[in-house]
Amino acid sequence: MNSVNIVFIAPPAAGKGTFSKILKEKWGFTHISAGDLLRNVDSSSSVYEEIQEVLRTGALVRGEIIMTLLKEKLLSIDLSKGFILDGFPRNLDQAFAFGDLLKEVNIGVDKAIYLDVDIDTALKRVLGRLSCPKCNRDYNSLTGYHTPKNEGLCDDCHTELVKRSDDNEESFKKRYITYQNETAPVIKFFEDLDILVRLDATKDMCETLKELEKELGLGEIDDNN
Ligand code: AMP
Numbered sequence: 001m002n003s004v005n006i007v008f009i010a011p012p013a014a015g016k017g018t019f020s021k022i023l024k025e026k027w028g029f030t031h032i033s034a035g036d037l038l039r040n041v042d043s044s045s046s047v048y049e050e051i052q053e054v055l056r057t058g059a060l061v062r063g064e065i066i067m068t069l070l071k072e073k074l075l076s077i078d079l080s081k082g083f084i085l086d087g088f089p090r091n092l093d094q095a096f097a098f099g100d101l102l103k104e105v106n107i108g109v110d111k112a113i114y115l116d117v118d119i120d121t122a123l124k125r126v127l128g129r130l131s132c133p134k135c136n137r138d139y140n141s142l143t144g145y146h147t148p149k150n151e152g153l154c155d156d157c158h159t160e161l162v163k164r165s166d167d168n169e170e171s172f173k174k175r176y177i178t179y180q181n182e183t184a185p186v187i188k189f190f191e192d193l194d195i196l197v198r199l200d201a202t203k204d205m206c207e208t209l210k211e212l213e214k215e216l217g218l219g220e221i222d223d224n225n
Helices: 016-027 034-039 048-057 063-076 092-105 119-128 169-192 205-215
Strands: 006-009 030-033 083-086 111-116 129-131 138-140 196-200
Touching: 006 016, 006 169, 016 030, 016 083, 016 111, 016 138, 016 205, 030 034, 030 063, 034 048, 034 063, 034 083, 048 169, 063 092, 092 169, 111 169, 111 205, 119 129, 119 169, 169 196, 196 205
Parallel strands: 006 083, 006 111, 030 083, 111 196
Antiparallel strands: 129 138
């Protein structure tokens, strides 16, 4: 496979993380989640408390913080198989700063994938979203996507499943407003660069995945299906 570098632009719970994990496992992409970079900042860091507070409110963390974390990450990992950047850039300032950063580290972005999903579907996904803290497997108790066989327990390692602290209705609504006000303009930014791919992420996940893989030129596509 030729290496493809992609970014995901989407409202909360559109499936950025889920598709990233699948593409990573199936095709060997390196997955960089902006949200995970922030959630994994060590509690001894001088910006730890600031990040926790912003995550609670559903707003965006200061650009300087996310740019520093992202640059460190890009410089420390193998990008030869292509990367997926999930949740970045999230506003126009980040989009412009990203252009400069890419030049600095001498890499490019081939496609910006916009996962389009309506607010009701996204809310349902957020409220049912669970994950295993041990093996990282994702579940959803409300949408039919990987319903745990035993309520609240991981099918694979039987660890108790956890919810993200910002996966509640109040925080979701704030994150959705942040998305509409700040992130939606980034869609036009990538459209103007002629690398935007718009996918309907309300559909069944397998169907959207098939379209995504086709757009990325991955695997054999049977057009009769
Ligand atoms: P996510 O894991 O993508 O749902 O992001 C969770 C939270 O992390 C968001 O609601 C923001 O508070 C923060 N966050 C993620 N990506 C960024 C970013 N690129 N810039 C600023 N804050 C971010």
